Amino acid sequence: MEFRKVLVANRGEIAVRIIRALHQMNIEAVAIYSEADRDALHVRLADQAVCVGPGPSAQSYLNIPNIISAALLTGVDAIHPGYGYLSERADFAEICESHGIVFIGPPPAAIQQMGDKAQAREFMRQAGVPVLPGSDGPVTSEAQALAVAKEIGYPVLIKASAGGGGRGMRAARTPDELQRLYHQARREAEAAFGSGEVYLERLIERPRHVEIQVLADQHGTAIHLGERECSLQRRHQKVVEEAPSPAVSPELRARMGEAALRGVRACGYVNAGTVEFLLDEEGNFYFLEMNTRIQVEHPVTEEVTGIDLVREQIRIAQGEPLGYDQADVVIRGHAIEVRLNAEDPARNFMPSPGVITRFHLPGGPGVRVDTAVQQGSVISPFYDSMFAKLIVRDADRAGAVARMRAALDELEIEGVATNVELLRLIMSDPHFEAGRLSTRFIEERILDRLAGEGGRGHG
């Protein structure tokens, strides 16, 4: 089925990204927007736009009845959910289907399967994907937790089954700690997700976060597009991503890719997805979770493979075969993405909404910007503080780092506080330059320096 018209159930840069892809494919784009986004770029670029509610996301971008009504009234063939919002809601995917609207994403069952973290882990284990030694399912009592921890060895990580974003997560290094933190984690999970179910995993102290991008069409072809290194995180939020990973050899890439594809095939996955792994210093990798949607950091994969992932999502949802196979995927050069957030490092990274009074973006060779923001745009307090992604590529990692440094130097943003200084510090750190990364890199090497330089966001 060729789509004639698609509704984009999102806002911000990813809505703009999807609308551009639709237009390039000659498909009409319908935007939805909240009252706070009436002047937003995604509304301007779309062929049609429907207001679906007031500013708060719960009443607009998460308002399923209004969004489905908008889709039906505008007569779209499909809905692209982007990331966040409704993108990993199996119920939304089902409602789309029941209204005869294609959900551009995986089947609801796969979303469901991967949505429960403990269940996904067990599923992957059975599919032959390496997982961290752990509780093989939920832990329902302190006694069980202690027994499991004894078996897998300390330190251990307590994680919420329904979790995400680090909530309901605790590291325990001794039985005493475990006893105390087990209950804390349950309470936090209960409060955050409405379910106190937790499970245990062996804790890796300084892991890398490396994820594999996969594509699977409706005809049984599933391939991977190599990895992204996303170790640089602050409070479990990714800050800098790159492809390829400085820690992954072609041989390791092939093994991780194959492991990811085993999981993908086992759950009947279709469309784009990401299998996240922890990678330890010895090159062992362990399944972390699967994201059943496009990721924020998808551009770095696009830059090194030359494959437009959002277009592939749409093509796959139309029923087209991929038309190429694993051997056709060639990684060329190196790409780095940084997330530009309106947040104030001096105030513990509090969101800093406001009007962007000055906005100069770098350009030229190897520089890509994905944003929905222009000079004069309002960064609304209702939504995520990420307002732009700056992506560079070059023939090798050293070139890409140099390019990113120059691009950050050229950037001019006034009107809101940003994390640009944090990014500059990362780019000039010798460990970063050497590719020595871990998920604790920012907290261990950058935050103090940020404070030392006044803790101010720059420009």
Added chain:
Amino acid sequence: MEFRKVLVANRGEIAVRIIRALHQMNIEAVAIYSEADRDALHVRLADQAVCVGPGPSAQSYLNIPNIISAALLTGVDAIHPGYGYLSERADFAEICESHGIVFIGPPPAAIQQMGDKAQAREFMRQAGVPVLPGSDGPVTSEAQALAVAKEIGYPVLIKASAGGGGRGMRAARTPDELQRLYHQARREAEAAFGSGEVYLERLIERPRHVEIQVLADQHGTAIHLGERECSLQRRHQKVVEEAPSPAVSPELRARMGEAALRGVRACGYVNAGTVEFLLDEEGNFYFLEMNTRIQVEHPVTEEVTGIDLVREQIRIAQGEPLGYDQADVVIRGHAIEVRLNAEDPARNFMPSPGVITRFHLPGGPGVRVDTAVQQGSVISPFYDSMFAKLIVRDADRAGAVARMRAALDELEIEGVATNVELLRLIMSDPHFEAGRLSTRFIEERILDRLAGEGGRGHG
């Protein structure tokens, strides 16, 4: 020699392009500017900037004494001339050398050699590069012209030896026409270049303009980076360029590349250069001229090869070996560039200087913009009307064309008239889509439609 500091003897997008490359290489950049360019982006981005004269180029960007003084006073190691201005002035390159400043470009002798068109043609012929049947040197009388034309066959083209930009150029289809136009062409050449010397060539009616990018280091390695198709011209000014050419097979590319390299090696060429050919419908190609500098359209080659040409120019001038050879050059995907000019199609493409009151650039995957202009910038009447280059790339030509269409649709420019509508018409033309191009494409297929749609510049 590693450069610490380089002066950029240019303005506009190419000055910005060069400054970015220098910064990425950790080299300080010194800008020069005229009084009209005090607020220009290239001045802001540079580490130092020196005013070298008033607005008119002859007194500023062509003011050799002031530019050399600026270079000496700021203590630069080298000068990058960009394109236009002093880039093909052998005397300037010599003056640089005599002051101990590296000229980032070929040796003065090579500039000189290729600067005289008749001489260059003869030189290339002797080096074994195919040239059009012609007069093998200047034609000094009407009688000689008629004799030569009889030998090579009509139609013939009269060209100025010192020529460029179509001035002093005339097509003659009969001896009568030749008699009349021979004198016209001489007078025009005399007026434009101070020399009335002309030569004759066989005229190809609907040729393609296809040029080969070459790189040669100081250690004897010379390679080519494939071709650019630059057939879409209006009054001998390129408007749209792409790589690869839809008319060039890998086999033809190899033959054209080898021919170009024969010429390059024969004249002891070093640094980046472009050998321009006419390509006829049977796949025969003929040397046209050689540009001994970076070209406006260099980005399309960068996009498909992944090689940063300006960086390579600087590396070569530093004495570094290329470090790769012909086999390492892989063409991947397809790239198209359009030149955005502040000119009014309704007034015969008169330059349209003014203030850019609104400027929204497209972004996202596969979109690159090279410009020195921002919202609020002044487009000065003193300089070229080209204010930005929009470059797209995708896995194949159809994808690149679709992407360019969407990018042009997204572009918003207010305050000056532009050629955007002309570009839109080109992108939607079925012959363009099919890759059926010639240097007469725009005049034959587009200009009438532009008039038909009101002849107005859009947006």
Added chain:
Amino acid sequence: MDLETIKALVEVLGQSDVEELELQTAGTHLRIRRAVGPRPAPVNGLVAEPSVETGGTPAAGAQPAAEESLAQPGEIVVTAPMVGTFYRAPAPDAPPYVEVGDTVEPGQPLCIIEAMKLMNEIEAEQRGRVRKILVANAQPVEYGQPLFVLEPL
């Protein structure tokens, strides 16, 4: 900066040909921009510019930006609380809930918005007389779209 100052500034601008005024003082950033040229007037605290461009396509009939001129000061604009299809009557053959000139009481149904096969009655919140009905029967409406203008009684 107090309200009176801002009001005064707005008046000053209204009588001038100034298009935009921006003032930044400690802790305050004020920007006033007059509606000139093609930009429609702001509505209801919402920002101007009708972003719904449908060109004969279903959703979003009337443009919210038109509201200002539709309602006189003091009048009540009833807007769509959801996205859906607007119906003036409870059934195809039934008479409309209200006509222009009718007086409506709080809680009295004004129309139906059908969303996902569910019929949602939209009720008057205040007593008033129907001055205008802004959407034709069976037209799609978006969230916040003006449906009726009521004159309070």
Added chain:
Amino acid sequence: MDLETIKALVEVLGQSDVEELELQTAGTHLRIRRAVGPRPAPVNGLVAEPSVETGGTPAAGAQPAAEESLAQPGEIVVTAPMVGTFYRAPAPDAPPYVEVGDTVEPGQPLCIIEAMKLMNEIEAEQRGRVRKILVANAQPVEYGQPLFVLEPL
């Protein structure tokens, strides 16, 4: 900045052909923009905002934008006609051509600018008294850089 001042400014603008006014004082930033067509290009090449940022590096000492405040109305600013090194005297041990307070005649040399090993004498074009010498001896100067302020006599 009080309301009266702003009102007055708006009125002044209305009676002028000024399109935009921007005022920055301690703690205050005011910008007023009139509704007019496309902005004209700045005349004379010279736009405000000192763009020369040299940070202790040779070229471009004084910023041309500062020129305005250096000279009183009616005074003459002598600027560098070329890029080069500024010398106050014809030879290292010779006395300077001029000192502050000196009266100069048309054609009288004021300084030398050395460019590419050539010594270029810069002469006064009008009669006047030297009020200020803006560049120190042996400093690099860029094109258009103010060198002297003369009081016409």
